Amino acid sequence: MVPIFTYRDERKLFAVIGAIIVAALIALLQLDFARAGRPSPLTITVTSISTYLQLALSAVADGVRNGWQTAVHTPGLAADNARLRAENVSLRARNDELQEELARVPAADDLATARLAHPNGIAATVIGYDPEATLQALTIDRGGKDGVQRDDGVMTGDGVVGRVVEVDPLSSKVLLVTDPTSKLPAVVQRGRWWSIAVGTATHVKLQYISQDAKLRVGDRVVTGEGRSFHAGVLIGRIRELDPVPAGALDQTAVVQPAVNLTALSRVLVLPHDVSQR
Numbered sequence: 001m002v003p004i005f006t007y008r009d010e011r012k013l014f015a016v017i018g019a020i021i022v023a024a025l026i027a028l029l030q031l032d033f034a035r036a037g038r039p040s041p042l043t044i045t046v047t048s049i050s051t052y053l054q055l056a057l058s059a060v061a062d063g064v065r066n067g068w069q070t071a072v073h074t075p076g077l078a079a080d081n082a083r084l085r086a087e088n089v090s091l092r093a094r095n096d097e098l099q100e101e102l103a104r105v106p107a108a109d110d111l112a113t114a115r116l117a118h119p120n121g122i123a124a125t126v127i128g129y130d131p132e133a134t135l136q137a138l139t140i141d142r143g144g145k146d147g148v149q150r151d152d153g154v155m156t157g158d159g160v161v162g163r164v165v166e167v168d169p170l171s172s173k174v175l176l177v178t179d180p181t182s183k184l185p186a187v188v189q190r191g192r193w194w195s196i197a198v199g200t201a202t203h204v205k206l207q208y209i210s211q212d213a214k215l216r217v218g219d220r221v222v223t224g225e226g227r228s229f230h231a232g233v234l235i236g237r238i239r240e241l242d243p244v245p246a247g248a249l250d251q252t253a254v255v256q257p258a259v260n261l262t263a264l265s266r267v268l269v270l271p272h273d274v275s276q277r
Contacts, residue, residue: 111157111267111268113157114156114268118270120271121268121270122146122148122268122269122270122271123142124146124154124172124268125140125266126138126140126264126267127141127171135179136162136175136176136199136201136261137162137174137179138174138176138264139174140154140171140174140267142171143169143170143171143172144167144169148172148271149167149271149272150164150165150167151228151272152164152228152270152271153223153228153233153270154267154268155229155233155267155268155270156264156268158234158258158259159234159235159257160177160258161176161177162174162177162179163175163182163228164269174267176199176261177261178200178202178204178257178261180198181199182197182198182199183197183198184196184197184223184224184226184228184229185223185225185226186221186224186235187223187224188206188220189222190216191213191214194208194209194210195207195208195221196208200254203239203254203256204235204254204256205253205254205255206221206238206252206253206254206255207252209250209252210250210251211244211248211249211251213251215238215241215251215253216238217239217240221236221237221238223235228270229270230270234258236256236257237258238255238256239254241254
């Protein structure tokens with residue numbers, strides 16, 4: 001007689017029964033947790049796995065989408081980047097130009113002020129200082145062809161700069177009022193006390209002032225009538241009074257120049273017919 005069930009069939013039957021029992025137990029556990037109002041471990045596990053799978057799929061999708069968009073837009077982005085770089089270079093260059101124009105405004109204002117008093121003056125640009133510093137001097141871009149002559153006075157709207165000592169066709173050398181070889185007739189404006197203004201390399205010293213002069217710190221010192229300047233151009237203000245030695249017939253004083261001689265860019269040359277009229 002042939003048996004109806006084989007050993008293999010019995011194993012399948014036991015597996016089915018076991019699966020049914022496990023499913024029933026899981027269902028009972030789910031039911032108990034549901035009645036208690038708490039999620040079961042199985043629910044938590046399934047939910048976590050599902051969440052992680054969704055995040056992974058989303059990341060992959062975003063990566064593919066971003067990669068596609070990058071590939072599509074890369075040529076345009078490169079062109080925009082190049083355009084922005086060019087604009088940035090242009091803006092920096094324009095900013096440098098504006099900064100330079102702004103820095104020139106005070107010198108231009110000083111020159112305009114000087115020309116109001118001396119409309120026939122010759123406007124000039126400072127193109128260099130004495131490289132060896134043997135003289136307190138500077139070079140300007142106006143020379144003989146422009147009507148500049150030796151001993152012409154040079155000034156800004158603030159006051160005296162110096163006088164022309166050398167003239168070439170296209171340029172001239174100006175000896176600053178602070179040079180030790182510079183000497184100009186000067187007048188202390190308050191009281192009209194006469195003196196000679198001599199350079200000291202950093203300042204100007206007034207010499208041969210009458211001992212009777214009642215000088216004060218801050219007094220204005222102007223040019224006297226001379227070969228280079230018409231009377232009344234500001235040289236500077238008295239900075240300090242030197243002690244008067246016993247028995248001295250005159251006194252001296254230190255003057256702070258009215259012009260910042262280390263930062264000159266534009267000056268006005270006074271031709272003889274202008275400075276001595």
